[in-house]
Amino acid sequence: VTSPGRDGLFSGLFDRGAAGTGDEAWLQAMLDTEAALARALERAGFAAEGSGAAVTSVANVSFFPDKSFGGLAATAGNPVPALVKALTGLIPATAAGAAEAVHRGATSQDIIDTAAMLISSRVIDAALADLATAAGHAAAMARSHADTIMAGRTLLQQAVPVTFGLVAAGWLTSIDEARAGLRAIRSRRLAVQFGGAAGTLAALGEAGPAVAALLADELGLAVPVLPWHTDRLRIIELAATLAGTCAVLGKIARDVTLLAQTEIAEVSEDLAGGERGGSSTMPHKQNPVASIVILGCAKRAPGLLATLAAAAEQEHQRAAGAWHAEWETLSDLLRLTGSTASWAADLLSGLQIHPARMRANLDATHGLPMAEHLATLLAPTLGRLAANDLIAKASLQATADDTNLADALLTNPEAAAKLASARVSRAQIEAALNPASYLGATAEFIRRALANHAEQDS
Amino acid sequence: VTSPGRDGLFSGLFDRGAAGTGDEAWLQAMLDTEAALARALERAGFAAEGSGAAVTSVANVSFFPDKSFGGLAATAGNPVPALVKALTGLIPATAAGAAEAVHRGATSQDIIDTAAMLISSRVIDAALADLATAAGHAAAMARSHADTIMAGRTLLQQAVPVTFGLVAAGWLTSIDEARAGLRAIRSRRLAVQFGGAAGTLAALGEAGPAVAALLADELGLAVPVLPWHTDRLRIIELAATLAGTCAVLGKIARDVTLLAQTEIAEVSEDLAGGERGGSSTMPHKQNPVASIVILGCAKRAPGLLATLAAAAEQEHQRAAGAWHAEWETLSDLLRLTGSTASWAADLLSGLQIHPARMRANLDATHGLPMAEHLATLLAPTLGRLAANDLIAKASLQATADDTNLADALLTNPEAAAKLASARVSRAQIEAALNPASYLGATAEFIRRALANHAEQDS
Amino acid sequence: VTSPGRDGLFSGLFDRGAAGTGDEAWLQAMLDTEAALARALERAGFAAEGSGAAVTSVANVSFFPDKSFGGLAATAGNPVPALVKALTGLIPATAAGAAEAVHRGATSQDIIDTAAMLISSRVIDAALADLATAAGHAAAMARSHADTIMAGRTLLQQAVPVTFGLVAAGWLTSIDEARAGLRAIRSRRLAVQFGGAAGTLAALGEAGPAVAALLADELGLAVPVLPWHTDRLRIIELAATLAGTCAVLGKIARDVTLLAQTEIAEVSEDLAGGERGGSSTMPHKQNPVASIVILGCAKRAPGLLATLAAAAEQEHQRAAGAWHAEWETLSDLLRLTGSTASWAADLLSGLQIHPARMRANLDATHGLPMAEHLATLLAPTLGRLAANDLIAKASLQATADDTNLADALLTNPEAAAKLASARVSRAQIEAALNPASYLGATAEFIRRALANHAEQDS
Amino acid sequence: VTSPGRDGLFSGLFDRGAAGTGDEAWLQAMLDTEAALARALERAGFAAEGSGAAVTSVANVSFFPDKSFGGLAATAGNPVPALVKALTGLIPATAAGAAEAVHRGATSQDIIDTAAMLISSRVIDAALADLATAAGHAAAMARSHADTIMAGRTLLQQAVPVTFGLVAAGWLTSIDEARAGLRAIRSRRLAVQFGGAAGTLAALGEAGPAVAALLADELGLAVPVLPWHTDRLRIIELAATLAGTCAVLGKIARDVTLLAQTEIAEVSEDLAGGERGGSSTMPHKQNPVASIVILGCAKRAPGLLATLAAAAEQEHQRAAGAWHAEWETLSDLLRLTGSTASWAADLLSGLQIHPARMRANLDATHGLPMAEHLATLLAPTLGRLAANDLIAKASLQATADDTNLADALLTNPEAAAKLASARVSRAQIEAALNPASYLGATAEFIRRALANHAEQDS
Numbered sequence A, B, C, D: 001v002t003s004p005g006r007d008g009l010f011s012g013l014f015d016r017g018a019a020g021t022g023d024e025a026w027l028q029a030m031l032d033t034e035a036a037l038a039r040a041l042e043r044a045g046f047a048a049e050g051s052g053a054a055v056t057s058v059a060n061v062s063f064f065p066d067k068s069f070g071g072l073a074a075t076a077g078n079p080v081p082a083l084v085k086a087l088t089g090l091i092p093a094t095a096a097g098a099a100e101a102v103h104r105g106a107t108s109q110d111i112i113d114t115a116a117m118l119i120s121s122r123v124i125d126a127a128l129a130d131l132a133t134a135a136g137h138a139a140a141m142a143r144s145h146a147d148t149i150m151a152g153r154t155l156l157q158q159a160v161p162v163t164f165g166l167v168a169a170g171w172l173t174s175i176d177e178a179r180a181g182l183r184a185i186r187s188r189r190l191a192v193q194f195g196g197a198a199g200t201l202a203a204l205g206e207a208g209p210a211v212a213a214l215l216a217d218e219l220g221l222a223v224p225v226l227p228w229h230t231d232r233l234r235i236i237e238l239a240a241t242l243a244g245t246c247a248v249l250g251k252i253a254r255d256v257t258l259l260a261q262t263e264i265a266e267v268s269e270d271l272a273g274g275e276r277g278g279s280s281t282m283p284h285k286q287n288p289v290a291s292i293v294i295l296g297c298a299k300r301a302p303g304l305l306a307t308l309a310a311a312a313e314q315e316h317q318r319a320a321g322a323w324h325a326e327w328e329t330l331s332d333l334l335r336l337t338g339s340t341a342s343w344a345a346d347l348l349s350g351l352q353i354h355p356a357r358m359r360a361n362l363d364a365t366h367g368l369p370m371a372e373h374l375a376t377l378l379a380p381t382l383g384r385l386a387a388n389d390l391i392a393k394a395s396l397q398a399t400a401d402d403t404n405l406a407d408a409l410l411t412n413p414e415a416a417a418k419l420a421s422a423r424v425s426r427a428q429i430e431a432a433l434n435p436a437s438y439l440g441a442t443a444e445f446i447r448r449a450l451a452n453h454a455e456q457d458s
Helices: A023-043 A051-058 A069-076 A080-090 A108-144 A164-189 A202-219 A233-259 A289-298 A301-310 A322-350 A355-363 A368-382 A384-401 A405-410 A413-421 A426-432 A442-457 B023-043 B051-058 B069-076 B080-090 B108-144 B164-188 B202-219 B233-259 B289-298 B301-310 B322-350 B355-363 B368-382 B384-401 B405-410 B413-421 B426-432 B442-457 C023-043 C051-058 C069-076 C080-090 C108-144 C164-189 C202-219 C233-259 C289-298 C301-310 C322-350 C355-363 C368-382 C384-401 C405-410 C413-421 C426-432 C442-457 D023-043 D051-058 D069-076 D080-090 D108-144 D164-189 D202-219 D233-259 D289-298 D301-310 D322-350 D355-363 D368-382 D384-401 D405-410 D413-421 D426-432 D442-457
Strands: A149-154 A157-163 B149-154 B157-163 C149-154 C157-163 D149-154 D157-163
Touching: A023 A051, A023 A080, A023 A108, A023 A202, A051 A080, A069 A080, A069 D289, A080 A108, A108 A164, A108 A202, A108 A233, A108 A322, A108 A442, A149 A355, A157 A164, A157 A355, A157 A368, A157 A442, A164 A233, A164 A442, A164 B233, A202 B368, A202 B442, A233 A289, A233 A301, A233 A322, A233 B164, A233 B233, A233 B301, A289 A322, A289 D069, A289 D322, A301 A322, A301 B233, A301 B301, A301 C301, A301 D301, A322 D289, A322 D322, A368 A384, A368 A405, A368 A413, A368 A426, A368 B202, A384 A405, A384 A413, A405 A413, A405 A426, A442 B202, B023 B051, B023 B080, B023 B108, B023 B202, B051 B080, B069 B080, B069 C289, B080 B108, B108 B164, B108 B202, B108 B233, B108 B322, B108 B442, B149 B355, B157 B164, B157 B355, B157 B368, B157 B442, B164 B233, B164 B442, B233 B289, B233 B301, B233 B322, B289 B322, B289 C069, B289 C322, B301 B322, B301 C301, B301 D301, B322 C289, B322 C322, B368 B384, B368 B405, B368 B413, B368 B426, B384 B405, B384 B413, B405 B413, B405 B426, C023 C051, C023 C080, C023 C108, C023 C202, C051 C080, C069 C080, C080 C108, C108 C164, C108 C202, C108 C233, C108 C322, C108 C442, C149 C355, C157 C164, C157 C355, C157 C368, C157 C442, C164 C233, C164 C442, C164 D233, C202 D368, C202 D442, C233 C289, C233 C301, C233 C322, C233 D164, C233 D233, C233 D301, C289 C322, C301 C322, C301 D233, C301 D301, C368 C384, C368 C405, C368 C413, C368 C426, C368 D202, C384 C405, C384 C413, C405 C413, C405 C426, C442 D202, D023 D051, D023 D080, D023 D108, D023 D202, D051 D080, D069 D080, D080 D108, D108 D164, D108 D202, D108 D233, D108 D322, D108 D442, D149 D355, D157 D164, D157 D355, D157 D368, D157 D442, D164 D233, D164 D442, D233 D289, D233 D301, D233 D322, D289 D322, D301 D322, D368 D384, D368 D405, D368 D413, D368 D426, D384 D405, D384 D413, D405 D413, D405 D426
Parallel strands: none
Antiparallel strands: A149 A157, B149 B157, C149 C157, D149 D157
16 A cells, blocks of 8 residues: 555555655655756756756656765755755766756755645645545445434534434535645645745846746746745645645544444444454454544644744745744645545545444434424424423433433323423324434535535536 | 723733624624524524514623623533523513524524634734735835845845845735735635534424525625534634734744844834833833734744644534634634734834845945855856855855955955956956845846735735 | 633633633732732842832732733733833832832843743642542542443454443543642742843842842742743743643543443433533533533643743743743633643542443443453464454454354354364353453552552642 | 664754664664563563563564565554564574563553653653753853853843853753753653553453563663553653753754844854855855754644644543554654754854954944943932933934933933932943943852752762
């Protein structure tokens, strides 16, 4: 499941997305940026013909086997100067003038920030594919379980009935909203950063903006109003969209872990016939691994988001530290987002739904989740507050006696009298206790979620 | 400066926006929601004629002098049930049926979440007004100081020249981007929450969605695809937009505090003729209060954002705790955003720019910030790396000797020889050391920032 | 339940501790600091006789009815200068020289930081009282339910048996550890801050340190090595201890909400006979309010802690913004800690334990939680991995067939053969399936937790 | 500078401590734990003689060249089951019974948590060594620059004079406090985790606690009161201590970056003769790399701390996700702490102090930082507030006229008259303007910081 090159101890859990965010991904993205710059400079007449192609031909991680810029990074405070030197050294002597085109007009921050945008675009594209899969499965469940009645639960207590289709529709809509956010960021806010030493592109005279536009064109990124070296709003927006995606999937995973509890057992993960979910010691365990890992990833996003938001306080034309704090933090957030999306596709594609258990859990509570419905039946004659009081007392009685709410009501003389005076019959009460009679707009909401989904994917 | 009712010990600093976020604001927003619900129910035929007006007539904080729901909130876990009871009690007996319309179909979360959206819309509207003022002043400075040369600074070291107009243009663009984000959230994501006990609106039968739409119409909020009781993505998006606004203003304030340092003194705050900025003990102090308070507010936003992002992991149909963690946190973030926006309008409207000092600080460094320019002059003949080396050595020499970079170059025999061989004259060197000759796209970037601003405000 | 003066909309939930953290608490603490300083100065011979008493006599919030320092705070950037002026104005003219003693040698930060320490000490004292109550009840439950068998649950799945006494012992130990942390911070790290304008106490000549020591003595705070104006480590340590306390109580509340789920029902909160825990619409609801509010408070602590940790990057001798970010943040964290402690005392004192339900939930899973025990029985002859495989297969079978693990094993020919070859009898298997036979060190761990508790409280 | 095996793109910056935290470190720590468990089991009579040695002999990362547990981790949700299988497979067949001792009684969490404690202890030990170096250099500077006068700065404005020795003493004390915290956590809170499947150690019968004690003995870790599988207070305490260390060093780095600003230039980093601190484009740049990287690391600690604090809400006997969120987060925080400590040792060992520049910057402000001193001179006769007003006006005048505060006072007729009536002579004024006359307790505070340091290291 893990991608090539990502064989770390925890990568199967936390680095599972199709697009990388590690050293190799960073190095390639920086090389891609330098190569695109050379091509842009050539197109703008700032580099000899063939420079773009010459630089591009060597701008590949496979030419940098030892990636040994880490040590050198410590002398400059970032790996770009060492990378530029190494890249320049690889250019064939025959490519006259190409060496001069490397990094021309750029500063280290241009390369790192633009590379970060490239990595972001790649991770977002991969995550969008996984989220489309996840949404597709959520939509299918919303449709097929539209009438599968289960307990709605508020504050972890049974409240009123819902259907599993509605639960899935809620998941679906939240995934679709996250996808919309990712697409918007991807197309509008992932912009090239190209400003030179202090945002004036002085080394390119007046031609800087034109080169910047060509660079954006080469890389498929947006052109910003200005170099954004110390305007980090887009980083916050990007990070918030990633964290929002994690949060949405975390909510789904939380629901699954709760519904999959041994005692509730209304859903279960596909554990690949026992291949997955085992314990190192307990032979019977079937742990919902996908949900657990999603939660493990999602719980890390808020702290990373906070770091990136705090790092936006950047001094003058380049920040002393706040910028550096972004690099690995954004990488981690991208990685975890990619991982949650991948796990979510897996989770929802294999989720097993147990309608009988859903119904049994609801029925086990003696009609209490229908108490609100009963109250609405009595409110017109008794008044809303008095009706609520009557039903609340009967609910306590039903729980104490382990009996049905209808019986608790009808066998209590005072309640029975009030029901009689309100001309409410046992048949009406029993009808009101039927969960299917109290689903309100459930079907309509499912329909809307599916329509919204269809629109988004059209 | 403080609004009525906000006379706390620190409110002059941290609660300075025009729109409130405290108890009074919350209470009124909840009452507004209940009143709007009564009107919506009446319009949908679910409440007697006149119910909406009757509820609306008493839904005002002035009728709730003691706001004593805090104690009662502890019994229900939130203040809504006590509020509903109190509100119902105020309805004139003559308004037949109006009492029955109060809160009908709603659950506590509907009221609190929708009230939160109302408060958010009010704070955002107020902040947008302050940000328009701030942006206007930034635009004016970008225009009038387009040619005011100063040192660009990276990593807190002088780098290459910029102009103060470009700095202001950067501030402007970031404010304009924050405004765009706030407007988008305001119109598209501040949505009514109306789902009843568990998101089915069961108590309203099939008419729930229609009532929800009318409620949104009454309140000027958007209609969501589904009730969003446990889909908190919009809260994260809202919070990120607020935190992003704080971050953008925090960056400006950081720049101002740095430029206003005693030893740099390139800008100063308008301290109202000494009224503001004094110290309790040091008679000479003129502290940049507005910037400091903006930073004091902005530094709190990331932690609050993280809390809201983490709180999105909400169980089933209502969260046990995560939802409750949002209320005050969102209030605080709204309050601090309103405060930073208000302070920023103040800061930028009175900011004093000292061009002579800007020039003097740049000139004091012996032409070193022009070193890159010199290097580009030599690169075509010497090669880029060799040119950089030559200038780097001369820069160290100039610093050591407290002399000008031109002299350091020309008095060094080796350097002089290389310059001669490259046919670079002293006149050329001196021209290259003129900051005005090395501003690159500065003018164009300022023009773009102003055009983007004009477009946004058109 | 709410303290006087704290009648806000949400104070019953989030401001429930006995010690205040609001404006009144801050104002009094600042006045206490100024009064103690006057007394210290008098003791050191720096103020006229009677100055201390004169200042102390007016240093009471009741003399400052309008607390109108908020507006003035905006001109100085903090409320102290206005407070000093007002306090000085209240000193009787007869107290010759007392006015000169007010604030002598101090700077605003000295007053605010020392006041923060005072408020912290008061909140910690109150929280320690509530935590002692909570720990007492946890200890009682650990003792009385030492043998109450229930399912241990890992990853929300039944794992192996534990006893409720062990669960309570775990809660107890964590509360005791939190108490130890609070006591250590209280006595060792809550130190007076007194450094004057820039930490030299220059205005007091060489006598500064002696006055600082007397000030600490007056206030019952520690004396630091140095003024700590921009060394904020103690704030981080304080904040971490508060957040740790919230976290420990949050874990307990999470357990309670899970154990109190409708379908599990192994514990329930004392809802005061239905007074607490009701819903605004659902008559049957009995929400575990205390746990929910504890979670609602505890989930906010990490973000506040992060803000305080980030705010420790303070410039030179007083920070421009980072210091200001601490004030309300620390207040909030103190308030929430006080509130969680108060709720926790309430929660644990009334918690109802349902042993029959605990046993029923365990028994409902066909002996699966004893699978590990069975495996250890077979491991010596079959080898550990083979034994695990055998039991894992039988576990799947037992689940599929809704039968007991013993039956699943013995009716499977292959398993039966292996059992026979291992000379394991049905009686041995059935004995191994008795949860009481597989509690390991449970009793010893409970004993240790109680001993540790007794030691801490001795 | 980078340790072997840590050759990543950014490791020279962010992974510079002597102790590793990556996959290799984790794997070795888990192997160390399994080996120590085998030895402990043997000592307790639970494993055949020689089992401990047999397991230990193969428990080395060098035997696990491909570390390919990542993929398998995805099936179990953690890498331990795969590791146990691989480790068991390596045990020589001749070591009878040793295979049975592997992992006996333990659960995956025992191994991962204990390994985390081991890694923590190794990183803390390495960081303590670096911090001792850093503190030593700070102490040396506190001593040698005890009388080096410089401007104290509050809110980034010159306030009153201090000495650089006092600044260094402040740094020293904060480092010493961080060291004390690390040592306390190291010895008291880094405890073995050993509880078996659900914290009862059931698989070891009643002998579990004895094995746990032996395991702790083998590993040099503390014995906890109880297994702490879901009591994560020690993780919060550990994380807070790490984050506090980062914060303390971040404050120092912030000071250095500010003091090293081009325009202030009171300190500079040792840039190894130009080897370090260069720019990819600007030949003259000498960036304070160590401080920048320290800030880049330190700014990430608060978010990681928040994640770990939030993750402490762990369900029942093992958390579904919150536990998993800790692994990489704690690793990152350890790594960044190790890196900041290493960089801090480097920074302080080479820091260059420029006393002449310190004095020049102070003198450039016309005596304004002595305004408070002057005011204290006049206060006895004029009253404190009137004296402050007089000096405040003269300060504004001195700034406006670019003249000395003494002259501004004496040439103003009103001020001169007041001075005369107070019998304050020009000589007294000039004496009061001597910074050396207004250092208060500076020498005493330096002495205390050094004494505290000596005591800590004794």
